[in-house]
Amino acid sequence: MWQYLVDRRELIAFQAYQHVSLVVQCVALATVLAVGLAVLAYRSPRITGLANGISAIGLTIPSFALLGLLLAPFGFGITPAVVAVVFYAALPVLRNAVVGLAGVDQSLVESARGIGMSRWATLRRVELPLAWPVILAGVRVSTQMVMGIAAVAAYVLGPGLGSLIFSGLSRLGGANALNATLVGTIAMVLLALVLDVVLVLVGRLTTSKGIRV
């Protein structure tokens, strides 16, 4: 396996890079979308319930099935992979963002309005910063989850370590097939750990000392 690694280090490094890049960009996009949706939803108990329902049900859709379905409108390539990964990444963030925003002490919101902050300023300067640790926890869950889903995306010829795993699995028993699968999987787990550590650091840097526990 060592020999395999050394021989293909450039290909593996490239695929790892693509994998991380896909995950990071999709999670970033998903976070923006999910927080935006949560902002629209959290004031209404009905829409909040709907949002929570969607995130719960959405997570039960098998990623393989969704990717397959996405092939019809988008064809093979990066687009269906990105759409699927963003979809799954958005769900935990949406749920946490709604919970986080709804959990902000209403007396603080009133206090903000009472000293003359506009609706938008209250959201930006009070509600979002206070909900941020909860939202970020959702981002961490998302990131871990879509590391795996991004691998499945190789099925629709998306980028990343998935192609290593799939090509290995499809010619199992052949030369280096097991090596390819193992290297792909282990690399993914390692990358997931690294990303999580990075997110913890981001959390420390972006969460006010006043609300850190």
Next chain:
Amino acid sequence: MSETTVQDQRTVSGVAIRLEGVTKRYPGQQKPAVDAVDLEIAAGETVMFVGPSGCGKTTLLKMLNRLIEPSGGKIFLGDEDVTGQDPDRLRRRIGYVIQAGGLFPHMTVGTNIGIVPGMLGWDKKKIAERTDELLDLVGLDPEVYRDRYPKELSGGQQQRVGVARALAADPPVLLMDEPFGAVDPITRQRLQDELLRIQEELGKTIVFVTHDFDEAVKLGDKIVVFDVGARVVQYDTPEAILAEPAEDYVADFVGAGATLKQLTLTRVADTELHTPITAQVGEDSAAVVARATEAGEQYVVVTDGRGRPVSWPSVAELSRTTSVPGTRDDRLPVVGLRSTLNDALDTMLAASQGGVVVTGRRDSVAGVLVVEQVMAAIQATRGETRG
């Protein structure tokens, strides 16, 4: 903000508030929560809203800064009709203090205080200066507290910062919604004293909602007693309301023990204060002891560099030291000049001491009040009410 130099002439930086037929109806409710209230509040006065819960006093307060939109009527600040003004801009001209201060936990004390000036477009340097000035005003050392987070402060300190934040842009009007409801009695009394002292300096127009009649008597220039629907039952000075309650309803609300309530009406400043021997931290003990002995004093009030009391040792204790120690006595009984005799007595009892140190402007020592004088005042008022 300019410092007042004339002590006896009260500065007024507030404006009058006038309500004309202010009404709030909620959909689906037969009776309006606030029913056509007319009220005039003079500039620079502290007016207390009291009444049972659900009487509409808080709703009325929140209509003043339009956190609740009135369904009818007009609100004037000074001569300006603000009923149709943009609420966000209106609120930046009206300080707002709620229970526990409503501080934003993710912002430092300094940032919290600087929010409104920031929204009004002040430059950073001016905001920083103003923040320090306000922390000083509410009795918190800027160097120590500016960069702390609310969770690192006690309840009373948070409330002080809440008041400082409300005063940040020097608004003419201050609205306070049961601000001292969540703190312990001793802290509450100190906060009340602070507010009286600050109001003495600034002369804002303050509207203060409370359910505690003693608090209303102590802090208010005028008291409005409300009944359901925010019906104004009586609007008068505390003295007049205590002496002549307009209806049985008010008499019930004022409660029994009206004689002792008079203790709440007498301010510490109205009694004759004893001028103690004071010593600065770090002074030569022997000299202080000599000074005290010459004046026939048993105790010495130790003050810090700004004249604020630190401790109250006996001459005997001092003579055992070489220089006056700077140890702060946390249990030191202190009341403000505008505190009531009731507070003073409470403070003495809580500290198990026969006297209290009285502080005036910026918490500097104004004198000492001893228990005998409080007793004399009780005797006097009892005599009056009997005769």
